[in-house]
Amino acid sequence: MLVTLLSLILQINPITPPPGNWLTPYEKSYGKKTATYKECISYYQALDNAFEELKLIEYGATDSGKPLHVAVVSMDKDFNPTSVRRKNKRVILIQNGIHPGEPEGIDASMMLARDYLQKKEGRALLKEVVLVFIPIYNVDGALNRNSYSRANQDGPESFGFRGNARNLDLNRDYIKNDSRNAQTFTVLFQEWQPDIFVDTHTSNGADYQHTMTLIATQKDKLQAPLREYLTSQLLPQLYGNMQKQQLPMCPYVDSKGETPDSGLIGFLETPRxxxxxxxxxxxxxxxxxxxxxxxxxxxxxxxYHFLDVLIRIVQKDAAKIAAARQQSVKEMLSQKQFPLTWQLDTTVVDTLTFLGYEAKHKPSEVSGLSRLYYDRQAPFSKKINYYNTYRATLSVAKPVAYVVPQAWEEVIDRLRLNRVKMRQLRRDTSLTAEVYYITDYKTSTRSYEGHYLHSGGQVRSEKQRLNYFAGDYIVPTNQPAARFLVETLEPQATDSYFNWGFFDEILQQKEYFSNYVFEDIAAQLLQQDANLKKQLQEFITKNPEAAKNAQAQLDFVYRHSPYYEKSHLRYPVTRIVNKTF
Structure with missing residues (x-):
């Protein structure tokens, strides 16, 4: 009876429930409920007890005080990431419940893990593949269960909340690592070094016929070998095989205009x-x-079907993926220029088949004004534009190394989490380095994920001989974390540690002057330095208001004098460009 009811409820290639007591809470509810945190972890614990090929691991802390669990499915019972990589297995990391109000992946992964363990075909499909599941990433949000926060969503009966225990959106926390959840994830990711990563979500936005849409790694941000494999082999197989499952996919629906038929824009995922x-x-x-x-x-x-299709492809293409990734790492290590910011190129247009509903307008029953709605009685299939090419708008030459003073402990901790290779100076040392000064930037007026973000930064650079202390860090860029280092330590990168506010102390001037005292000093400086006097006149000429502003003229002289603190607006991370460490 249960099998029959589920088959009637599930309209797309229903999954046959297993015999015995292995039904998930989702299946027991006839597809109406998602597993609670306790039910989910208990289910994986039961799988761990029943099958030697699955191991449930408490990996680290979350902000809720509960541990982050990881379930590893390995058919040769090897659960050591170093050993798995040595065997040249492909690792797929599947993360669920980052937004626990979007819980489909939680339930799908429970069934998928069970089925791969129970079924002979599934076990054979994991010959070259190890599955690493994060059952629920945002444990905090999963414990904050409700039925209303997803106002636009059709079920389940109750679900978790988007924010974690600190009200952080964990899908904005990967590079800044504010939460213990993200810190634990970083350790997990760096230990397993997965070939493929999947983050399961539910969309918001327009109405259309597709059940599944997909964000793939932005192709222009990948090294050439991985980009070629993704675009010419992996994505066509995923789309084709999902079509065979009667689940035609399209890219994530981010519309160029008000509605999807205006064209879709490829999502640009920055490191947050x-x-x-x-x-x-x-x-x-x-x-x-x-x-x-x-x-x-x-x-x-x-x-469920997407994950199953993906696993089958990875098993089949295991050698191709290994070769593409190995070659990409090699190319990255020899790369000289790294992009920091990107812009959509709307002159490059592809097309795709989109299954939508006609968008119409009618008077609102709330305001009486015109409102948008999608007419499900008017479905369509049409070719629409797809804009998915990005160009680098700012790039930087990779230095030989960065120098990070030990005082910036929050930054150093994040480098450690990401397994960045560093060495500390053994003695006080003087080094010639390329130094940035922050010449301009904008700061958001509202807090965003616990920070007041900077953007639009401008810098000038100069060579300086600087004194460093024993214990300061030399960070070479000739390592697998090279791109991570560039995108976090270059202040103009979109998600740099500077833009996230980790270096805000340098933006504040610590010393200044009293006008009546500095008047005499400034006059003496101008008498002694003809060039400074000339610079002041040029400043006044370019800024007529300054001719009537004594404070502005004093400030100009001060900033061009030995009295002005050299550390003001000087970015503390410096670049070594001509020395090998």
């Missing part, structure tokens, strides 16, 4: 996002986005 972070380490990433208005059961099945 999960797949933006994983790309820094040559891992292909996917964010699955099931459509919020489809029944919950259909969304779960779509997640």
């Amino acid at each position: 996002y999960s797949t933006g972070y994983t790309t820094l380490f040559n891992t292909i990433g996917f964010v699955t986005e099931t459509h919020m208005l489809k029944p919950f059961a259909n969304r779960v099945q779509a997640q």
